[in-house]
Amino acid sequence: MISTESRPRLAVKARLRFDRKSSRYMLLYPERGLVLNPTAADVLQLCTGERTVSAIVDELARKYGHDVPLVERQVMDFLQTMANRGLVQAAP
Amino acid sequence: MSEPYRPYTLVAELTYRCPLRCVYCSNPLDYARHRDELDTITWLRVFAEAEELGVVQLNLSGGEPLARDDLEALVEGARRLDLYTNLITSGIPLTQDRLARLRGLGLDSVQVSIQDVTAAASDRIAGTRSFERKLQVAAWVKELGFPLTLNTVLHRENLARTAEIIALAERLGADRLELANTQYLGWALTNRESLLPTREQLERARRVAAEARHRLRGRMEVLFVTPDYYADLPKACVDGWGRRFIVVSPDGLALPCHAAHTLPGLSFESVTNCSLGDIWRDSPGFNAFRGEAWMSEPCRSCERRAIDFGGCRCQAFHLTGRAAATDPACHLAPDHDLIEKARAAATEGHPVPLVYRMPRAVPVPSAHGTGAAHDRGGAPGTVGAP
Numbered sequence: 001m002i003s004t005e006s007r008p009r010l011a012v013k014a015r016l017r018f019d020r021k022s023s024r025y026m027l028l029y030p031e032r033g034l035v036l037n038p039t040a041a042d043v044l045q046l047c048t049g050e051r052t053v054s055a056i057v058d059e060l061a062r063k064y065g066h067d068v069p070l071v072e073r074q075v076m077d078f079l080q081t082m083a084n085r086g087l088v089q090a091a092p
Numbered sequence: 093m094s095e096p097y098r099p100y101t102l103v104a105e106l107t108y109r110c111p112l113r114c115v116y117c118s119n120p121l122d123y124a125r126h127r128d129e130l131d132t133i134t135w136l137r138v139f140a141e142a143e144e145l146g147v148v149q150l151n152l153s154g155g156e157p158l159a160r161d162d163l164e165a166l167v168e169g170a171r172r173l174d175l176y177t178n179l180i181t182s183g184i185p186l187t188q189d190r191l192a193r194l195r196g197l198g199l200d201s202v203q204v205s206i207q208d209v210t211a212a213a214s215d216r217i218a219g220t221r222s223f224e225r226k227l228q229v230a231a232w233v234k235e236l237g238f239p240l241t242l243n244t245v246l247h248r249e250n251l252a253r254t255a256e257i258i259a260l261a262e263r264l265g266a267d268r269l270e271l272a273n274t275q276y277l278g279w280a281l282t283n284r285e286s287l288l289p290t291r292e293q294l295e296r297a298r299r300v301a302a303e304a305r306h307r308l309r310g311r312m313e314v315l316f317v318t319p320d321y322y323a324d325l326p327k328a329c330v331d332g333w334g335r336r337f338i339v340v341s342p343d344g345l346a347l348p349c350h351a352a353h354t355l356p357g358l359s360f361e362s363v364t365n366c367s368l369g370d371i372w373r374d375s376p377g378f379n380a381f382r383g384e385a386w387m388s389e390p391c392r393s394c395e396r397r398a399i400d401f402g403g404c405r406c407q408a409f410h411l412t413g414r415a416a417a418t419d420p421a422c423h424l425a426p427d428h429d430l431i432e433k434a435r436a437a438a439t440e441g442h443p444v445p446l447v448y449r450m451p452r453a454v455p456v457p458s459a460h461g462t463g464a465a466h467d468r469g470g471a472p473g474t475v476g477a478p
Binding site for chain 1: 151239
């Protein structure tokens with residue numbers, strides 16, 4: 001489970017790539033890929049295994065000028081979905 | 093993913109050479125006629141042209157891609173283009189040193205095939221002793237930090253061991269397990285009577301896989317690919333003809349799928365004469381089954397025509413003799429009785445000898461899916477069941 005203290009990083013199998021055709025980031029993994037919306041790409045680019053979820057949320061809340069609780073809820077939901085799909089791993 | 097025709101994946105069939113002789117090999121029966129192989133420079137140009145068209149995924153496949161001694165150069169070139177590169181291999185022949193070199197050059201992921209959970213059963217399907225080596229290679233893949241996909245093709249001889257296959261994948265630390273039911277094209281069509289399971293066998297295995305998918309969520313991805321023969325609705329084969337995939341055969345034919353060159357009356361160009369971009373846009377072969385104008389009823393007015401694109405063109409041809417027919421796997425297809433008869437035969441279950449993949453000079457066109465009958469019986473490839 002992802003918590004605010006987790007330090008998420010991309011799964012070994014997953015790699016970000018900027019797609020010139022769609023001007024979006026893609027998350028690539030074996031035989032599959034997801035086209036990311038700009039917010040999802042921003043979150044995943046911060047998933048380096050060093051930052052905590054709280055730190056990621058703070059950074060994005062500042063960037064977008066949104067309230068921390070709102071950003072936190074969205075980031076946690078997104079990261080949990082990605083973790084369930086085996087695309088993000090989280091060290092406690 | 094909204095562009096109607098954008099290739100995302102290039103399947104580079106680097107060679108048809110392979111030390112294994114699997115009875116369900118998807119290579120064409122006449123693979124031995126395609127002896128010439130593209131050289132390194134040409135493959136690297138093809139990768140670059142593919143990337144230019146929008147390809148982001150590269151599957152290095154075959155045959156056995158390890159048989160190419162320029163695999164290192166190809167991996168290095170693919171990584172320079174930032175392609176996500178997946179090696180699809182039997183694991184033979186391979187050393188740990190070579191695998192480590194490929195890791196260093198930027199190979200992203202390795203898929204190893206395992207035919208079954210015991211050496212005897214696995215080697216029987218592969219037609220060579222290979223099981224123990226494969227386990228060793230899978231262990232190296234993990235030690236070197238690659239993501240590991242384990243691929244097992246399912247059929248009536250191993251479906252009952254789906255739970256053991258999953259347990260083996262867990263022991264090997266696989267990140268992904270592909271339980272791919274045999275698709276009955278190529279050598280698998282020749283061996284259909286030996287391989288096609290009953291509905292009960294299939295349903296039991298599907299339940300086992302579903303339980304494992306739930307239990308292993310987030311740790312190991314468990315895919316279970318239903319065979320067309322029991323799906324009742326056809327698959328969107330290659331996500332639709334000429335929409336998402338380009339396959340390049342060892343001798344350089346650019347194809348919408350790996351068996352497209354077995355369809356008569358279609359012309360496909362070689363990457364040695366044309367750029368991949370020109371082929372993708374203008375090749376009559378790529379355009380033959382794009383859009384809906386080629387469809388006949390019941391596809392033409394079907395509400396699923398933009399979902400499954402009429403199914404698999406190769407299956408349509410190899411079962412009915414007409415590539416533009418509705419895929420007989422569809423329960424609405426006029427030729428669906430061909431599938432029903434095959435299923436009935438599977439339920440009766442008369443054991444027949446396996447035919448192993450082997451070089452063969454003459455292609456075997458089959459008008460009504462009876463290829464199995466005249467391929468067998470004294471043909472040079474026939475090997476009795478031990």
